[in-house]
Amino acid sequence: MAVTYTAAVNVDGEGRNGGHVRSADGLLDTSLSLPKELGGAGTATNPEQLLAAGWAACFLGALRRAATTRKIRLTSTTIVAEVTLTHGDDGEFSLSAILSPTLGGVDQATAAELAHAAHQICPYSKATRDNIPVTINATAA
Structure with missing residues (x-):
């Protein structure tokens, strides 16, 4: 590689x-x-804000790539990324994330499909897969 x-x-x-x-x-x-x-x-x-910013920017790029591959024209893309730091009863810290992209120019089913596809190709999503809980909440604008 x-x-x-x-x-x-x-x-x-x-x-x-x-x-x-x-x-x-x-x-x-x-x-x-x-x-x-x-x-x-x-x-x-703080580190959680930096991770959220990087992940959100990368995820939007992955969304646009997924749309282009499928010949879907997006009229707008925005995302809110929430990275949460939790402190368990065992004293250990861990992370979770919620990615909420809003896609213009598509219906809700297509927005959800593109978000799922982006989650498969985004390097940040790949790096965190099966390591932290991630929720994807796609919305059509």
């Missing part, structure tokens, strides 16, 4: 609680902060 692209990111400091993240090319350069819900300041982004 040929390498297409590698993202390199450095995180320093306290990681998710007061750390700083910077990509090798400098395009991503931001601080990290624990959300208020976890007792932090909530003044900067």
